[in-house]
Amino acid sequence: MRSSQYFMPTLKETPSEAEIVSHRLMLRAGMIRQSSAGIYSWLPMGLRVLKNIEQIVREEQNAIGCQEVLMPTIQPADLWRQSGRYDDYGPEMLRIRDRRDRDMLYGPTNEEQITEMFAASQRSYRDVPKLLYHIQWKFRDEIRPRFGVMRGREFLMKDAYSFDLDAEAARRSYNKMFVSYLRTYERMGLTAIPMAADTGPIGGDMSHEFLILAETGESEIACHKDLLDKRWADRAIDFESDLQPIVDEFTSQYAATDEMRDPEQEKALGGDLVTARGIEVGHIFYFGTKYSEKLGAVVTDHDGKEVTVEMGSYGIGVSRLVGGIIEASHDENGIIWPESVAPFHVGLINLKAGDGKTTAACDDLYGKLRAAGVEVLYDDREGRAGQKFADMDLIGLPWQLIVGPRGLDNGVVELKNRASGEREELSPESALAQLTG
Numbered sequence: 001m002r003s004s005q006y007f008m009p010t011l012k013e014t015p016s017e018a019e020i021v022s023h024r025l026m027l028r029a030g031m032i033r034q035s036s037a038g039i040y041s042w043l044p045m046g047l048r049v050l051k052n053i054e055q056i057v058r059e060e061q062n063a064i065g066c067q068e069v070l071m072p073t074i075q076p077a078d079l080w081r082q083s084g085r086y087d088d089y090g091p092e093m094l095r096i097r098d099r100r101d102r103d104m105l106y107g108p109t110n111e112e113q114i115t116e117m118f119a120a121s122q123r124s125y126r127d128v129p130k131l132l133y134h135i136q137w138k139f140r141d142e143i144r145p146r147f148g149v150m151r152g153r154e155f156l157m158k159d160a161y162s163f164d165l166d167a168e169a170a171r172r173s174y175n176k177m178f179v180s181y182l183r184t185y186e187r188m189g190l191t192a193i194p195m196a197a198d199t200g201p202i203g204g205d206m207s208h209e210f211l212i213l214a215e216t217g218e219s220e221i222a223c224h225k226d227l228l229d230k231r232w233a234d235r236a237i238d239f240e241s242d243l244q245p246i247v248d249e250f251t252s253q254y255a256a257t258d259e260m261r262d263p264e265q266e267k268a269l270g271g272d273l274v275t276a277r278g279i280e281v282g283h284i285f286y287f288g289t290k291y292s293e294k295l296g297a298v299v300t301d302h303d304g305k306e307v308t309v310e311m312g313s314y315g316i317g318v319s320r321l322v323g324g325i326i327e328a329s330h331d332e333n334g335i336i337w338p339e340s341v342a343p344f345h346v347g348l349i350n351l352k353a354g355d356g357k358t359t360a361a362c363d364d365l366y367g368k369l370r371a372a373g374v375e376v377l378y379d380d381r382e383g384r385a386g387q388k389f390a391d392m393d394l395i396g397l398p399w400q401l402i403v404g405p406r407g408l409d410n411g412v413v414e415l416k417n418r419a420s421g422e423r424e425e426l427s428p429e430s431a432l433a434q435l436t437g
């Protein structure tokens with residue numbers, strides 16, 4: 001993509017309405033545009049990142065045998081009357097009436113809808129376990145939408161649901177999801193710490209929030225320092241095996257947020273305790289038969305006896321992660337995208353767009369990179385070098401390939417790594433080899 005043609009309305013000034021760095025940087029880099037409070041349009045660069053995150057989430061869900069569906073955003077109120085949540089949900093739910101005076105709503109979550117879908121066709125123990133997910137926009141009329149996409153009113157969520165014959169099988173589904181979450185976040189360059197969460201009136205120990213550390217996080221967290229160093233993406237994991245030992249590896253170490261914190265345990269940890277602020281980027285929950293009972297999700301077991309299925313739900317804040325990753329990865333000059341989610345791999349900078357020789361060299365590199373399947377943003381605009389460097393640092397692509405007339409006279413271009421700031425002069429051929437290798 002050529003910058004001269006790209007729809008990327010960057011801002012020079014820091015927008016005054018943005019309180020936190022990710023919101024400021026997303027607006028300055030031209031990734032999003034606010035439509036109304038907590039509701040945003042995603043511009044090309046922002047959408048690229050959102051799609052990359054979505055794709056990692058999708059791949060890791062598919063890897064555990066979770067099947068993708070797509071349910072509508074608009075749901076009939078009757079479903080929620082059946083579960084009893086229509087009245088409970090309160091003003092966060094956006095309620096709509098259609099032309100025939102039927103009560104509808106914009107889904108804040110999908111337990112009712114998916115349970116009804118399961119119940120309509122699944123009949124026996126042979127139909128379970130089932131893991132289903134979708135990646136769909138949600139609406140919650142948050143009392144205080146803020147921090148840009150981090151707490152929006154309309155936001156993109158991956159929500160998955162498990163259906164099992166009994167509690168033991170439900171635990172296996174839960175564990176699969178738990179371990180898959182560890183991998184999902186790590187692939188995005190994040191350290192996400194699972195924290196036991198309050199399960200409310202249902203009780204039990206089967207609810208975890210996944211938090212990433214950031215000064216601007218809304219939750220106060222405390223955990224054993226070892227949880228910050230665990231690495232998962234490279235481990236070969238057989239998801240059909242018993243995953244309890246892996247889950248125990250995490251849940252046996254102290255980690256807590258808000259009302260779950262325990263002063264006694266924290267004192268005992270001494271120097272091993274880390275306290276910080278965190279952003280919730282996922283939440284998994286086992287809730288038994290809460291919805292299956294109300295919506296008739298029943299299957300027959302091996303003896304022909306009817307059993308109400310055991311369920312869990314598993315959310316990831318896909319659009320929140322765009323902001324979350326920036327909170328975790330930026331410096332004073334702008335965003336530093338992890339390779340796996342970056343909108344482009346390389347930013348190619350033409351330092352003298354009016355100069356025939358420089359432009360020919362840039363066009364050549366651009367063509368070769370694209371031919372090799374590398375995603376490039378090519379700054380082919382006329383303008384000051386300083387401004388181009390600042391823009392490129394701001395949008396945070398992993399690599400910058402800088403081409404100017406002086407370097408070319410000596411047969412070199414410059415390659416800069418955004419994260420480390422390291423610069424290297426090398427021949428155009430070596431630069432290509434490094435970027436396509």
Ligand code: ATP
Nearest residue numbers: 149150151152155157280281282283315316317320
């Ligand atoms: P929170 O406590 O932050 O309001 P929640 O407990 O309401 O979150 P869930 O219902 O578990 O969230 O939703 C699953 C995930 O969706 C959350 O972990 C979070 O990452 C994301 N999420 C929830 N609300 C919002 C929002 N208003 N804007 C963006 N993402 C959100």
Ligand code: MG
Nearest residue numbers: 092140142151
């Ligand atoms: Mg909420």
